[in-house]
Amino acid sequence: MAVGKITKTSVEGVVLPPEGKRAYLWDDKLSGFGVMVTHKGVRTYLLQYQMGGRGFKTRRVTIGRHGSPWTAERARERATDLKEMVRKGIDPFDDARMRLLDAIENSRDAARLAFDGYVETFAQKYVDAKGLRSGEDIKAVLRRDLVPTFGKRSLSSIRRSEISDALDTIAARSVSAAIKAHKWLRKLFSWAVDRGDIGASPMEGMAPPGKDGERTRVLKGGELRVVWNAAGEMPEPYRSFVRVLLLTGQRLREVAGMRWSEIDLDKGEWIIPAARTKNKRDHLCPLAPMVIDILKARFPTKESRKGPVFTNDGKIPINGFSKPKAALDGHVTSELQKDDTDELPMMQPWVFHDLRRSFSTGCQSLGFPIEHTEAAINHVSGKRGGLVRVYQLWEYQPEKIAVMSAWARHVEAVVSNDPNNVVPLQAARA
Structure with missing residues (x-):
């Protein structure tokens, strides 16, 4: 057993042992402090000790591999601290194991709670x-x-x-x-x-950063024309999606999730199932000729009318609307610069849901009773069952057809920017 003062020179001077063997150098001043050397030249500082003194089992705890940060001097200091732990009755081996387990657990928690x-x-x-x-x-x-x-x-x-x-x-x-x-x-x-993943929420009692008031934004006249034309600059399926959204007044995700299985183009009907409506009621939405023309233009053959209507991959409906809205806003800006009516020097910010409000407000301006307009956009509350639930699908159906047709004619007139083609307000019901 080699004994001597452990220094950088003495540690690096230990002769490599035969393959599979270990060589040791023990310090001649600090008992139990040593370095172990493998046949591959790996030099590791360690401390050997006995809890309870002589006659008890000898244990070893690893300090670290020779090099940075474990120099001979730093390893000696660490060995001195470990011997003090032994003197106080603390087993460094168990302590090191617990620290390792804590580190592993903390690492797992950090990954799980990232x-x-x-x-x-x-x-x-x-x-x-x-x-x-x-x-x-x-x-x-x-x-x-x-x-x-x-x-x-x-x-x-x-x-x-x-x-x-x-x-x-x-x-x-x-x-x-x-x-x-x-x-x-x-x-x-x-x-x-x-779930017990954290002890307390840092947001407990934190007030929201402002108050989101009720929106009243309505797009009228030239604004609808600009949005319609801007949508025409977008790639499919977003071009058709925005225009159908504007023409039908239905909710954003109801239109985005439209499926061919819900549509009968020959009858001009779109039945939105209860599972996709806010009030959990089936809704029969009449489709104006303009809407039917848009859908037929994109899907001219019956064989092509499968799955979702508005899709990027043919499998799932479009979702995530912030990027398409930003792109649409860019085209709106371009359209405003081209508009020569001087009625829209600038356009206030708007969101997709404002198209639904524009539909509702516009149809009332066209002379339709509020109950007919709300029936058209399925803004009806209350639960019903049995035969009533079946018949309610057809409630106000003639009136809804009239609402949808009049609104589409109004949009067509606005888009054409032809004052001779504008639908008179009260006369729209005729």
């Missing part, structure tokens, strides 16, 4: 599992507005002040977006608390 990954867990196990109607929007808010900020930060390390800063940044762009981000981030944290 914000970007946890967003996906929340999306799958909460948003998707509950089948939330606005699920895609919820996931888009978290992924677009919050994941870039918090990245792989552990959920438990995110501070309230950091969340406030992130929401302020989002609010500078859109108060509405900041309110949505606040709502769903708060839900994500409370869900994590319920």
Whole structure:
């Protein structure tokens, strides 16, 4: 057994042992402190000790491999600290094992609670599992507005002040977006608390960054013409999607999720199943000739009319509307520059849902009773069963056809920008 002062020179001077063997150099001053050398030249500092003194089992604990950061001097200091632990009755081997297990567990927790990954867990196990109607929007808010900020930060390390800063940044762009981000981030944290993944939510009692008031934006006249023409500059399926959205007044996801199995072009009918409507009622939406023409132009043969109507891959309906809306806004700006009526020097911000409100307001302006307009857009509440539920599908059907046809004629007149072709208001019902 070689004994001597452990220094950089003496450690590196230990002769390599035969293959499969180990060579040791033990310090002549600090008992139990040594270096182990393998036949491949790996030199590792260690401490050998006996809990309880002589007669007890000898144990060894590894300090570290020779080199940076473990020099002979630093290894000696660490060995001295370990011997003090032994003197106090603390077994360094058990302590090192516990530290290793804690480190592994902390590493696993860090990976499991990394914000970007946890967003996906929340999306799958909460948003998707509950089948939330606005699920895609919820996931888009978290992924677009919050994941870039918090990245792989552990959920438990995110501070309230950091969340406030992130929401302020989002609010500078859109108060509405900041309110949505606040709502769903708060839900994500409370869900994590319920699961026992974190002890407390940093957003407990945090007020939203503003108040999202009731929207009243209505697009009229030249604005509808600009949006229609701007949609014409977009690629399919978005060109047709925006125009059908404008003409039918139905909800964004109802139109986006339109399937050929729901449509009878010969009858001019689109039955939206209860599973896809907000009020969970089947809805028969008459299709004006303009809508039918749009659909037939894209799908001229019956063989091509399968699956979702508005799709990028032929398999799933379009979803995620922020990028298409941004592209549409760009085309709107271009159309405003080309518009020569001087009635639209600028256009106030709008969202897709404003097209539905424009439809409703416009149809009332055309002289239709509110109950007919609301029937046309399925803005009806209340649950019914039995035969009543069957017959309600046909409620106000002649009136709904009249509403849809008049609105389409009005849009056609506006789009043509021909004052001689404008539909008179009250006369639209004729």
